[in-house]
Amino acid sequence: MPxxxxxxxxxxxxxxRRAIFERLCRxxxxxxxxxxxxxxxxQPAVSKHLGLLRQAGLVRDRHEGRQxxxxxxxxxxxxxxDWTSQMAGFWETRFDDLEDLLKRxxx
Amino acid sequence: MPxxxxxxxxxxxxxxRRAIFERLCRxxxxxxxxxxxxxxxxQPAVSKHLGLLRQAGLVRDRHEGRQxxxxxxxxxxxxxxDWTSQMAGFWETRFDDLEDLLKRxxx
DNA sequence: TCAATCAATAGCCAGAAGGTTATCGATCAC
DNA sequence: GTGATCGATAACCTTCTGGCTATTGATTGA
Numbered sequence: 001m002p003x004x005x006x007x008x009x010x011x012x013x014x015x016x017r018r019a020i021f022e023r024l025c026r027x028x029x030x031x032x033x034x035x036x037x038x039x040x041x042x043q044p045a046v047s048k049h050l051g052l053l054r055q056a057g058l059v060r061d062r063h064e065g066r067q068x069x070x071x072x073x074x075x076x077x078x079x080x081x082d083w084t085s086q087m088a089g090f091w092e093t094r095f096d097d098l099e100d101l102l103k104r105x106x107x
Numbered sequence: 108m109p110x111x112x113x114x115x116x117x118x119x120x121x122x123x124r125r126a127i128f129e130r131l132c133r134x135x136x137x138x139x140x141x142x143x144x145x146x147x148x149x150q151p152a153v154s155k156h157l158g159l160l161r162q163a164g165l166v167r168d169r170h171e172g173r174q175x176x177x178x179x180x181x182x183x184x185x186x187x188x189d190w191t192s193q194m195a196g197f198w199e200t201r202f203d204d205l206e207d208l209l210k211r212x213x214x
Numbered sequence: 215t216c217a218a219t220c221a222a223t224a225g226c227c228a229g230a231a232g233g234t235t236a237t238c239g240a241t242c243a244c
Numbered sequence: 245g246t247g248a249t250c251g252a253t254a255a256c257c258t259t260c261t262g263g264c265t266a267t268t269g270a271t272t273g274a
Contacts, residue, residue, distance in 0.1 A: 002122065005125070006120075006122050006125075009116060009119050009120040009125065010120045012116050012120075013113075013116040013117045013119075013120040014231085014232075015113050016232080016233095017232095018112070018113075018116065021194075022194070025194045025197040025198060026197045027201075028201050031250085031251090032250075032251055032252090033249095033250065033251080036251095041232085041233070041234090042233075042234065042235085043250085043251070043252090044233090044234080044235085044236095044251085044252075044253080044254095045232070045233060045234080046251095047251060047252055047253085048232080048233090048252090048253095049232090050251095051252085065240095065241060065242070065250090066239095066240060066241040066242065066249070066250045066251075067241090067249095067250060067251075068250080068251060068252090072194075072198070074194065074195060074198045077191055077194060077195070080187075080191055081191055084184055084187060084188055084191070087128075087129070087132045087179075087181065087184060088181060088184070090132040090133045091132060091179070091181045094135050121261085121262075123262080123263095124262095138220085138221090139220075139221055139222090140219095140220065140221080143221095148262085148263070148264090149263075149264065149265085150220085150221070150222090151221085151222075151223080151224095151263085151264075151265085151266095152262070152263060152264075153221095154221060154222055154223085155222090155223095155262080155263090156262090157221095158222085172220090172270090172271060172272075173219070173220045173221075173269095173270060173271040173272065174219095174220060174221075174271090175220080175221060175222090
């Protein structure tokens with residue numbers, strides 16, 4: 001049972017997949033065809049990546065006739081932001097502890 | 108030729124490896140033995156993970172006699188923080204563009 | 215000196231992951 | 245209705261990855 005961080009890191013770890021997500025962030029909603037033409041891999045590969053991005057909550061799909069439009073869901077990045085600031089928080093806490101220790105030793 | 112984001116995401120994608128890094132962030136410097144005892148995998152596996160974390164710049168090693176102490180290098184997370192805020196930035200820019208468009212349409 | 219301990223490396227294996235081509239269902243254009 | 249297009253799925257293959265055991269090198273302690 002992978003947690004939210006697992007899914008996010010794993011999903012964004014692949015360069016091709018992350019490039020697709022970045023493009024959606026930069027340029028907004030796009031069809032599978034448009035994404036495929038700039039991706040360097042085949043259409044099925046792109047579809048598979050989009051499926052994983054959707055499972056991770058990183059993109060939304062919208063069907064319109066026979067084409068599917070995908071767009072980035074930026075809110076899905078929150079756990080990642082939380083994680084990094086948490087790590088930074090631990091760091092600072094330990095640093096503060098060290099400062100305290102040094103201060104006490106100084107007395 | 109993978110870029111900095113690639114390396115960071117890929118390195119942090121594995122749960123076991125990320126758990127080791129988190130532990131180093133939370134609790135500070137630790138020996139390989141200490142990390143192994145709480146990791147659920149074998150010592151060679153831990154050493155391999157530490158090697159990858161070191162390659163990614165996420166940890167530092169310090170040799171002391173026959174034991175090796177590892178500690179987190181939090182600065183290595185910067186590219187990741189930059190990336191997320193960049194994505195958020197694109198999002199807001201596009202949102203502003205949409206607002207502008209709506210405003211112009213309104214006139 | 216010799217046995218024990220710590221961590222890294224070597225070599226191997228199973229499973230996951232990303233890619234491909236082929237195909238299918240659905241929609242659109244004629 | 246028929247052929248073309250769009251995107252998802254199926255089936256398959258290859259490579260990468262993370263795990264293991266065994267071993268080695270270095271250091272320590274008896």
